Each structure stands twice: as C-alpha cells, then as structure tokens.
Amino acid sequence: MPDFGAADTELDAFRAEARDWLKTHFPTSLKGKGGLMAQEGVAPSGGDYEVWRKAMGEKGWGTPTWPKAYGGGGLSPHQARVLQQEMNAIGAWNPIGGMGVMMFGPTLLEYGNEAQKSRHIPPIVRAELRWCQGFSEPGAGSDLASLQTKCEDKGDHWLVNGQKIWTSGAQWADWCFCLVRTDTSKKHEGISFLLIDMKTPGVETRPIRLISGNSPFCETFFTDVKVPKENLVGPLGGGWTIAKRLLQHERSGLSGAGGGRGAGGAALPKLAKSYLGEDGEGRISDSDLRARVASNEMEWRAFQLTALRSMAEAKSNQGPTAATSIMKNAGTRLMQERAELTLEIMGSQGLGWEGEGFSSEELGAVRSWLGGKATTIYGGSQEVQSNIISKRILGLPDPLSQS
Amino acid sequence: MAVLTEEQSMLRDAARTWTQEKSPVSAFRKMRDSGAPLGYDPAVFAEMAEMGWTGVIIPEAYGGSDFGYLSLGLILEETGRTLTASPMLATALAAASALILGGSEAQKSEWLPKIAAGEVVGTLAVDEGPHHRPEKVATKATKSGGGYTISGAKTFVLEGMAAGLMIVSARTSGAETDAKGISLFLVPADAKGVSRKALKLADSRGVANVSFDRVEVGAEALLGAEGEGHALLEKVLDRARAGLSAEMLGSAVQAFETTLDYLKTRVQFGQVIGSFQALQHRAAKMFTDLELARSCVEAALTAIDNDSPDVPELVALAKTKVGDTLHLVSNEMVQMHGGIGMTDAHDAGLYLKRARATEATFGGQSYHRDRYARMQGF
Ligand SMILES: Cc1cc2nc3c(=O)[nH]c(=O)nc-3n(C[C@H](O)[C@H](O)[C@H](O)COP(=O)(O)OP(=O)(O)OC[C@H]3O[C@@H](n4cnc5c(N)ncnc54)[C@H](O)[C@@H]3O)c2cc1C
Numbered sequence: 001m002p003d004f005g006a007a008d009t010e011l012d013a014f015r016a017e018a019r020d021w022l023k024t025h026f027p028t029s030l031k032g033k034g035g036l037m038a039q040e041g042v043a044p045s046g047g048d049y050e051v052w053r054k055a056m057g058e059k060g061w062g063t064p065t066w067p068k069a070y071g072g073g074g075l076s077p078h079q080a081r082v083l084q085q086e087m088n089a090i091g092a093w094n095p096i097g098g099m100g101v102m103m104f105g106p107t108l109l110e111y112g113n114e115a116q117k118s119r120h121i122p123p124i125v126r127a128e129l130r131w132c133q134g135f136s137e138p139g140a141g142s143d144l145a146s147l148q149t150k151c152e153d154k155g156d157h158w159l160v161n162g163q164k165i166w167t168s169g170a171q172w173a174d175w176c177f178c179l180v181r182t183d184t185s186k187k188h189e190g191i192s193f194l195l196i197d198m199k200t201p202g203v204e205t206r207p208i209r210l211i212s213g214n215s216p217f218c219e220t221f222f223t224d225v226k227v228p229k230e231n232l233v234g235p236l237g238g239g240w241t242i243a244k245r246l247l248q249h250e251r252s253g254l255s256g257a258g259g260g261r262g263a264g265g266a267a268l269p270k271l272a273k274s275y276l277g278e279d280g281e282g283r284i285s286d287s288d289l290r291a292r293v294a295s296n297e298m299e300w301r302a303f304q305l306t307a308l309r310s311m312a313e314a315k316s317n318q319g320p321t322a323a324t325s326i327m328k329n330a331g332t333r334l335m336q337e338r339a340e341l342t343l344e345i346m347g348s349q350g351l352g353w354e355g356e357g358f359s360s361e362e363l364g365a366v367r368s369w370l371g372g373k374a375t376t377i378y379g380g381s382q383e384v385q386s387n388i389i390s391k392r393i394l395g396l397p398d399p400l401s402q403s
Numbered sequence: 404m405a406v407l408t409e410e411q412s413m414l415r416d417a418a419r420t421w422t423q424e425k426s427p428v429s430a431f432r433k434m435r436d437s438g439a440p441l442g443y444d445p446a447v448f449a450e451m452a453e454m455g456w457t458g459v460i461i462p463e464a465y466g467g468s469d470f471g472y473l474s475l476g477l478i479l480e481e482t483g484r485t486l487t488a489s490p491m492l493a494t495a496l497a498a499a500s501a502l503i504l505g506g507s508e509a510q511k512s513e514w515l516p517k518i519a520a521g522e523v524v525g526t527l528a529v530d531e532g533p534h535h536r537p538e539k540v541a542t543k544a545t546k547s548g549g550g551y552t553i554s555g556a557k558t559f560v561l562e563g564m565a566a567g568l569m570i571v572s573a574r575t576s577g578a579e580t581d582a583k584g585i586s587l588f589l590v591p592a593d594a595k596g597v598s599r600k601a602l603k604l605a606d607s608r609g610v611a612n613v614s615f616d617r618v619e620v621g622a623e624a625l626l627g628a629e630g631e632g633h634a635l636l637e638k639v640l641d642r643a644r645a646g647l648s649a650e651m652l653g654s655a656v657q658a659f660e661t662t663l664d665y666l667k668t669r670v671q672f673g674q675v676i677g678s679f680q681a682l683q684h685r686a687a688k689m690f691t692d693l694e695l696a697r698s699c700v701e702a703a704l705t706a707i708d709n710d711s712p713d714v715p716e717l718v719a720l721a722k723t724k725v726g727d728t729l730h731l732v733s734n735e736m737v738q739m740h741g742g743i744g745m746t747d748a749h750d751a752g753l754y755l756k757r758a759r760a761t762e763a764t765f766g767g768q769s770y771h772r773d774r775y776a777r778m779q780g781f
Contacts, residue, residue, distance in 0.1 A: 141741050143671040166742045210745055211737075211752030275533060288769035347533030348559040348604070348763050351756075355603040357612060366605050370752070373737050374745050381741065383681050400672050 014079050018086045025055040026092040034093025053095040057126030062096025063105065070109075070121035099169070100124035100131040102253040104177050107246040111193075111234045120175075120195070133250075134164040134178035134196070134220060135243065141166075142384050144179070145188050145240060149222060151180035158194065158227040160202075163219065166378070170205040170218040173198050177246075179239050186237070193239035195231040196222070212370035213353075250379045251328045268293050268338060272345045289344060296337050303330050326393075329385045332375040339369040405701040411474050417454070418481040425450065426487040428750050434488055435607040435753075441565045442609025443488040452521025457495040460503065465515035467499075472642065473704040476649035483653025486757055488608055490524045492650065493561040497643040498525025501570045501587070504642075505627035505635045510589060514568060523567040527643065528557040528590075528613055529636065535766040537572065537636055540585050542615065544573035550621040551575075553588060553596075556614040561764070563611025564601050566592050570639075571615065575630050582633040587626040594618050606753075606760040641718040644765045645703040648721040651761045652693075652700050655729040658736045658754040659689050665740055676739075685735060692728040699724045719775040726761075726768040733758035 027048035056062040059073065064080040066072025075083065087093065105124045108117060123129040140147040149162025160180055170176065176196045183190030196203065202225035207215035234242050272284045272293055284290035307327065342365045343350040350365050352358030376382040390396040407415065426447060434444050451457065459475040461467025475496060482491060499518050502511055502525075517523040529537050542555025553573050560569070569590045577584025590597065596618035599611045627635045663686060666677030676682060703721040706714045733755040737744040744751040762768065 136742065139670075141671060142676075143673075146671075146673075209747040211747055211749075211755065213747070286769055286773070288772055292769075343759060344763075344767065344769070347535075347767075348530075348610075348760075349533035351604045351606070351760055351763065353603045353605045353607070355601075357600060357602045370605075370755070373734070373755075374742075376738060377741050377745060382738070383679070386681065 011078055011082060014075075015082050015086065018079075018083050021059070022086055022090060022092055025052070025059075026087075026090060027052055030093075031091035032093075049095065053127055056095050057128075060125055062094050062127065063101055063125050066105065066109065066121065066125065070117055071125040072121070096125065096127045098127070098130055099133055100129065101127075103133065103246050103249045104131050106249050107177075107242060108233065110245065111242050115230065116195075116233060129174040130169060130172055132167050132170045132173035132176045132198070132220075134167055134170075134176045136166045137163060138165050142381055144243070145191065147179055147181060147191065149178070149180045151182050151192060151194060151227075153182070154226075157229060158232070160194070160196065160222045160225040160227055163221050165219050166208070166217050167205070167220040168217045168378075170198070170220045171207055171215075176203075176220070177233075179243055182236055182239075188240040189237045191239040191243070192236055193233040193242045194227060195233060196225065196227055200225050200227065202226070210371065211373070212367045214367075214371075247380060251385075268296065268341055268345070271342065275345050275347065275349075289341070293341060293345075296334065296341055299330075299334050299337075303327075303334055306330070326389060328379065329376075329382055329389075332372075332382065336372055336376065339365070339372045343369050404697070405473065405705065407477075410470065411477060414459075414470065414474055415477040415481065418456075418478045419484075421450075421454065422481045422485045422487055426482070427485050428753065431486040431488055431753065440601070441562070442607060443490060443562075443565070445565075447487070448489045448491075449521060451489055451491065456491065457499075457521045458519030459495065461499055461515050461519045462503070465511055466519035467515070472645060472707040473701065475646055476700065476704040479646050479650040480653035480656075483650035484657040486654065486753055490526070490562040490565055490609070492643070492647055493526040493566065494518055494521075494524045496646040497527045497561070497639065498568060498570055500642040501525075501527065501626060501635075501639045504638050505587065507623075509623065510626065514589070518568075524562055524565045525568040525570065526560055526562050526566040527639070528560045528563070528569045528571045529640075530558050530560075531556065532558060535763070535770060537640060538582050538585070538633060539580050540572050540574045541579050542571065542573040544575050544586055544588060546575075547619065550619060550624065551588065553590065553615045553618045553620065556612065558612050559602070559764075560599075560611050560613050562609045563599050563613050564609055568592065569597075569613065570626065572632060572636055573615075577630075584630050585632040585636065586629050587632040587636060588620055588624045589626055590615070590618060590620060590624065594620065604760060605756040607756075608760065637715070640765055641714055642707055644718050644722045644771075645700070645707055645714075647761060647765060648700045648718075648725045649704065651725045651729045651758075652696055654754055654757060654761070655693060655696065655725065655732045658729075658732045658751075658758075659686075659693060661750060662686070662689075662732070662736045662739050669741075682739060685739075689728075689732050689735060692724075692731065696721075696725040696728040716775060716778045719771040719778065722766065723768045723771040723775065726771075729758045730762060730768075 029048050030052055060066065060068065060071050061073045061083060064073035064075040064083055065077060068074035073080070101124060105121060108120055112120070124131070135144055137147050137149060149160065149164065152159045162180070164178070167176070176198055178194045178196050179191055180194050181190050182192040202223040204221040204223070205218040207218050209215045269284065272289060276289065277285045279285055284293065346362055346365060349358060349362050352362050352366060354363065380388070391398045430447070455468055456478050458467030459470045459478065460472055462469050479491065482489065495518065499515065502514055506514070514523065514525065518525050531539060531541055542553065542557065544551040544553045553571060555573060557571065560566070569592055571588045571590050572585055573588060574584050575586045596616040597613065598616070599613045602610045602612060604610055666682055666686060667675055669676045699717070699721040703714070703717040706717045736751045736754055740749065740751050743749050
C-alpha cells in the first residue's frame with residue numbers, strides 16, 4: 001500500500017515500535033487464525049486468544065484511531081495503516097471487533113456526552129462488553145423510520161415497550177443501542193437513540209434460525225423496561241440523525257467484509273482446478289465456468305483498486321461518506337457471486353449439509369453461501385443502497401419524497 | 404402451457420389438487436425436521452403409486468398407463484411446486500426409462516410392473532465424482548463365469564438408500580473416458596458386495612454414495628448390448644433431465660408466485676413494495692424467463708413423446724434455461740423477502756437449497772451449454 005509520502009522519520013520510528021511490540025505480544029500460535037474472528041465477530045475465549053485480546057485491548061490498538069482518553073490507540077490514520085501493515089506481515093489480526101467497534105463506538109464518540117463516552121467506550125476497546133443493534137422491527141425494515149417501539153418519559157426514567165426483530169447477537173449481548181419512538185406526531189423527528197442494558201427486567205430475546213442453520217439473531221421484546229434517564233444519546237428526537245451516521249459506519253464496515261476473500265477459503269481458480277481439472281495449458285477444463293471465474297476475479301481486482309483509490313482520496317480522516325454505498329453493493333454482490341461459483345465448482349460435494357462424505361471446507365462453503373445471502377439485505381438492502389446512490393449521488397428525483 | 408388432451412388436463416388437475424392438499428411445502432418441512440432416513444415419506448409415495456403416477460410412462464402391458472413424458476412432466480411440475488419429496492424422479496422417470504429403452508422382454512416383465520406399482524424403487528448409479536460426467540466411468544465389469552463381476556464406486560445416487568434396483572454403468576472395455584466400452588447393468592441393491600452410505604445434502608432429500616465390491620451378476624443383468632451402453636445411457640439421461648426440468652419449472656413457478664404475493668402485501672414507506680419499479684421490472688424479468696423456460700421444457704417432453712431426433716438439443720436447452728431461471732428466481736425469492744426470507748421458518752430457503760441440488764443433478768447449466776454448442780457444431 002502506498003504511504004502517500006508520509007514516510008518521515010516519525011513514522012519510521014512508529015513502525016519500529018509497532019514491530020517490536022507485536023513481536024513481543026502476538027502469540028505465534030495464532031498466526032493467520034483471524035478467520036474465526038471474521039466469522040463470529042469475536043475471537044474464541046481462553047488460551048492464547050485471551051492473551052492476545054488482553055494485550056491489544058490494553059494497548060488500545062484494536063481501535064487504533066480512537067482517543068487515548070477512552071483507552072483507544074490514539075494513533076493517526078497513517079500510524080494505524082503502518083500498524084496494519086506490520087500486523088499483516090506477521091499474520092497477526094485484530095482480536096477486537098463486533099458491533100461495538102464497528103458501529104456503535106465511532107457513533108458514540110461523535111454524539112455521546114462525556115459521561116457516556118467514559119463509561120461505554122473503554123469496555124468496547126478491551127472487548128469486555130458486547131453490543132447489539134435494536135433498529136429493525138417487524139413493520140420497519142427498509143422503512144426504518146416507521147419504527148413503533150414506544151419510549152415514554154416517566155420523570156426519573158424512560159419506559160420502553162415494543163418489539164425489535166433481526167437483532168444480531170441479542171442473546172449474547174450485554175447492551176443494546178436502540179431506536180425508540182418518543183413522539184408519535186412526527187416520523188423522523190420522533191425517534192430517539194437509547195442505550196438499554198440487556199439485563200434489565202422486561203427484556204426478552206427469542207433466537208431465530210437462519211437458512212444456514214445457525215441462530216445468530218433474535219426477536220427482542222421490551223415489556224415495561226425501565227431505562228435510566230442518562231442513557232439517552234443526543235437530544236430527544238435527535239435519534240434519526242445519529243442512526244444515519246451509525247448506518248454509514250455499518251455500511252463501510254460491511255463493504256470491507258465484502259472484501260474479505262471468503263474466510264480462509266482457497267482462491268477460486270485453484271479450487272476450480274482441483275475439482276474440475278485443467279487442460280494441457282493449465283486452463284480450467286470447464287471453459288464456461290472458467291470464463292465466469294475469470295470475470296469474478298477481475299471484478300474482485302476492480303473492487304480492490306476502488307477501495308485503494310477511495311482510501312487514497314480520503315487521506316484526511318473525514319469518515320465514511322455516501323460514496324461508501326457503492327462499495328457495499330459492489331462488495332456484497334462480488335462475494336455472493338464467489339459463493340455461488342464455489343458451490344458450482346465443488347459440484348454435489350458443495351451441497352453437503354452435515355455428516356460424513358464431505359470435507360469441512362465443503363460443509364463450510366454451503367453454509368457461508370446461504371449466510372451470505374443476508375449481506376444484500378442487512379445494513380441497508382441492495383435496493384435501498386441503489387436508491388441512495390440514485391438520489392444522493394446521481395441527483396435523481398426521489399419518488400418516495402412524500403414519506 | 405402446451406395444448407393438453409382431456410386426459411392430460413385431468414391428470415394435471417388431479418396432481419395439483421393432491422399436492423396442494425396432501426403434500427404442501429409444510430409436509431416437506433415436517434419430513435425434513437423428522438430426519439426421515441430415506442428423505443421422503445414412504446406412505447406419501449405409496450399414495451402416489453396408488454394414483455398410478457409411478458406408471459405414467461410405462462406401457463400398459465407392464466402395468467402402466469403409457470401416458471407419455473409430457474404427462475409425467477405435468478405431475479412432476481406439480482410436485483416441484485410444493486417440493487414434494489419422493490422417488491418419482493429416480494424410479495418412475497429414470498429407471499423406468501432405462502428399462503423401456505434398453506430392457507429385454509424378460510427384464511421388462513421382471514421390473515417394470517414392480518416399478519409401476521411402486522413396489523420397487525429403481526435408480527441410476529452413473530456418476531463417480533462431484534460433477535455429472537456420465538462418460539467418465541472407472542467402475543469395471545469383468546466377465547466371470549457366465550456373468551460379470553462389478554467393482555467400483557458411484558456418487559450421489561438419487562434415492563440410493565431406498566433403491567431396490569440400481570442401473571449401474573460400468574466399463575467392460577476401453578479407457579476411463581472412452582464412450583465405447585461402457586455397459587449398463589441391472590443390479591439388485593441387496594446383491595452381495597453392494598454397500599451404501601447416506602449423504603446429507605442441503606436439500607434434505609435421499610441421496611447416497613454406493614460402492615460395488617466384486618458384485619457378481621448373471622449375463623441377464625446386462626441392459627442393452629455390451630460396450631454400447633453410452634448411447635443408451637444418454638437417451639435415458641435425456642429423459643431424466645427433461646422430467647427433472649419439469650420439476651424445476653414447478654419449483655421456479657411457485658417460488659415466483661410466493662414472491663409475487665409478497666410484493667403485493669408487504670408494506671414499507673406506506674405502500675406495497677411491489678409498487679417500487681426496481682422490483683417490478685425484476686418481477687417482469689422473472690416472468691419472462693419462466694415463460695421462455697416453460698416453452699423449452701414442454702418442447703423437450705413433447706419431442707421425447709414423438710421420438711423426434713432433436714431430443715438431445717431440446718433437453719440441453721430445457722435443462723439450461725430452466726436451471727438459469729430457477730437460479731435467478733430462488734435468489735430473488737430470498738432477496739425480495741428481506742429478513743424474513745433468510746429465516747429457516749420461511750419457505751424461501753427450502754426452494755433455494757432444492758434449486759442448487761436440482762441444477763447440479765444430471766448436469767448443470769454449464770455442462771448443458773457446452774453440450775448444446777457441441778451438438779450444434781461450434
Ligand atoms: C442476518 C441479518 C442480520 C440482521 N441484523 C440486524 C441487527 O442486528 N439489528 C437490526 O436492527 N436489524 C438487523 N437486520 C435487519 C435488516 O436491517 C433488515 O432486514 C433490512 O433493513 C430489510 O428490512 P426487512 O427485512 O423488513 O425487508 P423489507 O424492508 O420488507 O424489504 C423487502 C424487499 O423490498 C425491498 N425494498 C424495500 N423498500 C424498497 C424501495 N424503496 N425500493 C426498492 N426496493 C425496496 C428490499 O430491498 C427487499 O428486497 C438483520 C437482517 C439480517 C438478514
């Protein structure tokens with residue numbers, strides 16, 4: 001990756017420091033084992049994983065650019081890039097993740113008050129508490145602003161009643177950042193941003209099974225849940241602005257996930273050769289599939305080049321913009337296509353569900369193919385992203401402007 | 404819809420009523436969740452046989468009704484709609500076709516009445532790897548005594564656990580990829596040396612890997628002429644592919660209709676989501692593809708009934724067109740349902756999983772596009 005001419009002595013000194021620190025603290029047994037992390041959002045507990053998480057958490061380098069005052073790394077974007085390079089070089093990976101890091105933390109740093117930041121940011125930095133996102137409701141998906149979960153002002157506390165759905169990780173989460181309705185007379189301006197402790201009486205979660213067989217998300221019910229007054233983030237009725245910002249962080253994170261080359265999976269051309277064979281000149285023997293693999297590889301290259309270009313262009317640390325919408329659709333489509341190609345390459349072996357007769361890679365391929373279908377639905381569906389591109393970037397009229 | 408005879412219309416209506424009432428998707432789900440060892444409910448299959456569905460292409464002399472492939476296709480389309488799990492494809496379509504096309508009088512009289520009655524499940528055991536490559540046969544049949552000894556392994560045999568009769572391709576001469584030298588054998592599944600392992604696939608249907616360890620069969624087990632099995636097998640496979648295409652068409656039509664209903668009922672932004680043109684045009688595209696696919700499927704089945712020379716290319720066309728269509732529709736079904744489409748409780752996932760399994764069976768789109776091009780000489 002280019003250094004954009006910032007390779008001054010200060011940066012060199014930091015590089016040496018980072019290399020040194022990583023050498024001392026990264027357990028070599030975990031080399032290249034970040035795949036699990038990418039899948040689960042949290043590294044497995046115990047052993048070297050624990051050691052590594054503690055070390056990174058205390059150093060603040062899992063959230064490298066977050067302020068030191070709240071336990072973050074306090075690094076400049078340049079330094080963070082150097083840190084990433086040094087980590088890549090030795091097969092190290094970031095053990096601090098999840099929705100707290102990806103979406104909630106950056107949003108709270110921007111909109112939270114001092115007390116909220118001091119209380120909630122450090123446990124995220126150290127991966128001690130898990131957060132879930134209580135936005136969607138049965139009747140409010142793409143049209144998120146139509147959400148109904150009621151939040152009443154009871155003087156010394158808020159009283160919350162309603163139902164959320166598709167709440168990822170709610171069954172394991174300690175806290176929920178939630179959108180609630182504090183005013184029924186206005187659509188967007190009647191929404192507020194509230195933090196709810198999942199252990200509060202009246203909070204109930206029911207896991208929902210996905211087509212991929214696992215149950216990573218829930219229906220979440222709030223029945224007369226009392227929430228302390230200080231858990232309101234931003235002004236009353238100001239939740240929509242905060243939510244929009246948070247969704248930008250979510251989307252940029254997701255397009256990044258789209259860039260992950262399929263956790264641990266072999267590259268497509270290699271996979272195709274091993275399942276289908278090759279001709280005398282090293283070409284994948286199925287020419288039709290070969291053309292489609294080539295096309296996906298090239299799209300992948302184009303995607304990567306775009307990621308690099310936008311990084312270079314965003315040199316200054318302004319955070320994600322509406323342009324990230326392009327990356328989400330491009331990245332998720334690319335990965336879904338890869339998953340389809342992987343199944344096709346594996347043939348009937350790629351359709352194994354469980355039990356004998358299949359390698360773990362084959363069993364994994366079918367599950368991630370299915371699970372991956374969600375990436376064009378959550379975080380703003382593919383269609384909603386396209387609407388955003390049409391409206392905000394292309395300046396086309398919005399047929400929904402009345403709502 | 405092809406112009407149907409009165410009998411065919413009645414058959415289709417009966418099939419539709421029965422599948423909707425006796426075998427809706429919820430029945431498939433129940434079967435799946437019960438972990439039924441065969442991947443279908445034998446009692447349900449017995450009802451299908453009772454109605455004569457297992458004998459639709461079988462001549463009357465052998466206990467069938469000789470209604471032909473288009474008629475069988477009408478039934479398979481309806482079972483495809485509700486994802487009805489049964490060995491129809493393996494036995495009433497594929498195995499029956501093999502016996503009708505290649506069987507001696509004795510072979511037909513022995514097996515066809517049992518298949519027509521649903522007493523025996525027959526199946527093809529031809530593939531030897533993860534991909535459909537019927538010309539690639541390493542399984543060997545060597546002459547011994549008055550008969551043959553068969554050794555080798557077959558993969559992804561449909562209804563492999565339920566089957567009582569397997570039609571096995573084995574090499575009596577030639578190298579592994581030669582078309583010449585392949586012979587077909589009728590092997591009872593309980594023959595000594597046959598062992599099978601059930602496979603659990605994403606679509607929860609009955610499939611097995613089967614191995615043949617020095618299985619001895621008599622000379623009367625040979626189906627068709629020795630060493631000439633490839634041409635016969637291709638004819639059989641084309642009939643199986645055409646019938647499977649009808650089933651896939653049914654699944655695609657139902658996946659589409661369920662999605663269309665959702666577009667008309669799900670409200671976001673104060674209106675049904677079907678009012679968004681981004682979705683309307685995609686629905687229109689799916690409808691267009693479904694109509695094109697139907698023409699191809701019906702043409703292939705009709706060509707088989709007419710014993711017309713263009714069966715192979717029409718079958719390649721049908722399997723590819725309906726495969727592409729089902730691929731698209733099953734993906735759109737999930738996408739257009741949003742979060743609910745990702746849940747196991749919804750039907751979308753069931754159609755999606757079945758779609759990929761049927762796409763791969765008897766050759767996927769890429770296999771048949773290549774085949775089509777070769778038949779057309781380019
Ligand atoms: C695996 C998974 C995890 C999730 N995790 C969370 C979570 O942690 N927290 C949370 O709050 N939510 C979560 N969600 C919910 C997700 O954000 C919603 O599913 C998403 O917003 C879509 O809403 P919906 O499911 O109600 O679909 P709908 O909004 O009903 O959409 C149905 C279809 O209509 C299309 N559509 C809707 N509006 C338009 C339009 N104007 N123009 C064109 N097409 C349109 C959609 O794109 C979609 O194809 C998760 C979802 C999934 C699948």
